[in-house]
Amino acid sequence: MRFPVPLLCLFLITASIFAAEKGSTSEKRSARNSLPAAGVLLTFDDRNMNQWVKQIPLFRKYNAQVTFFVDHFHTLTPQQLEALQQLKAAGHTIGCHGLKHRKAVDYVRAQGMERYLKDEIEPAVKQMTDAGFPPTCFAYPSSSRNEEIDQALLKTFRHLRGGTGLSAGQRMRDLKSIYVPIDQIASTGCLIGTGIDYAGTEKRPDYLTEIKDAMDHAKQRGEIVVFYAHNISDEGPEHHLQPLVLEAILAHAQQIGLATLTYDDLP
Ligand SMILES: [Zn+2]
Numbered sequence: 001m002r003f004p005v006p007l008l009c010l011f012l013i014t015a016s017i018f019a020a021e022k023g024s025t026s027e028k029r030s031a032r033n034s035l036p037a038a039g040v041l042l043t044f045d046d047r048n049m050n051q052w053v054k055q056i057p058l059f060r061k062y063n064a065q066v067t068f069f070v071d072h073f074h075t076l077t078p079q080q081l082e083a084l085q086q087l088k089a090a091g092h093t094i095g096c097h098g099l100k101h102r103k104a105v106d107y108v109r110a111q112g113m114e115r116y117l118k119d120e121i122e123p124a125v126k127q128m129t130d131a132g133f134p135p136t137c138f139a140y141p142s143s144s145r146n147e148e149i150d151q152a153l154l155k156t157f158r159h160l161r162g163g164t165g166l167s168a169g170q171r172m173r174d175l176k177s178i179y180v181p182i183d184q185i186a187s188t189g190c191l192i193g194t195g196i197d198y199a200g201t202e203k204r205p206d207y208l209t210e211i212k213d214a215m216d217h218a219k220q221r222g223e224i225v226v227f228y229a230h231n232i233s234d235e236g237p238e239h240h241l242q243p244l245v246l247e248a249i250l251a252h253a254q255q256i257g258l259a260t261l262t263y264d265d266l267p
Pocket residue numbers: 045046097101141142
């Protein structure tokens with residue numbers, strides 16, 4: 001079969017455009033998979049997307065991307081789903097925070113692992129996937145976890161997030177579990193974060209200094225440090241981080257050359 005010359009040209013041009021696009025897509029993917037020398041993972045939990053979405057310009061100003069862990073996905077309003085779409089389109093990662101925000105250890109103890117996965121994890125993953133947000137990561141509600149549940153969940157998710165707090169007099173830079181060396185990220189299923197809600201407020205006046213110090217520590221040692229908060233707003237009543245404090249954190253990351261990563265960036 002012989003094609004007329006103009007048609008053949010059109011075919012070749014189309015084919016080369018397609019090949020070029022394919023090339024750029026795979027380059028993007030490999031760029032996301034090559035990790036920087038050190039980084040900070042900022043994560044935000046629950047269903048504060050109508051507030052989170054207002055911070056897209058702030059994140060963009062610092063070229064920063066973060067992870068949002070969402071629970072009760074099946075109850076989200078069209079407006080909340082639209083906010084998540086905007087966050088995703090801005091390069092942020094949407095992760096799973098359970099179907100009904102159940103405490104994993106309690107539920108597994110009472111109902112067994114199989115029921116926990118069937119009741120809390122599988123329907124949440126399905127809801128998110130059907131809505132166009134297939135999750136690669138999961139954050140434990142109330143940081144309730146153990147090794148056995150980690151292993152079960154790592155069949156579904158690439159990485160998990162647990163949490164820990166400071167004991168009296170302890171400095172954040174000495175909180176060993178919140179730091180993972182960059183070259184051990186791929187083999188560390190569950191990353192541990194520490195809470196940064198209320199940093200810089202009267203509740204935690206010196207906490208912003210602690211956070212910056214922890215970021216310096218990660219940068220110096222080639223590690224990733226993990227933080228979590230909830231709402232991003234000036235006022236409560238719920239747990240929140242003030243936009244001004246978030247900006248101070250993002251500015252500090254930029255100043256010391258510490259990459260802001262999301263869970264989807266992790267190998
Ligand atoms: Zn939560």
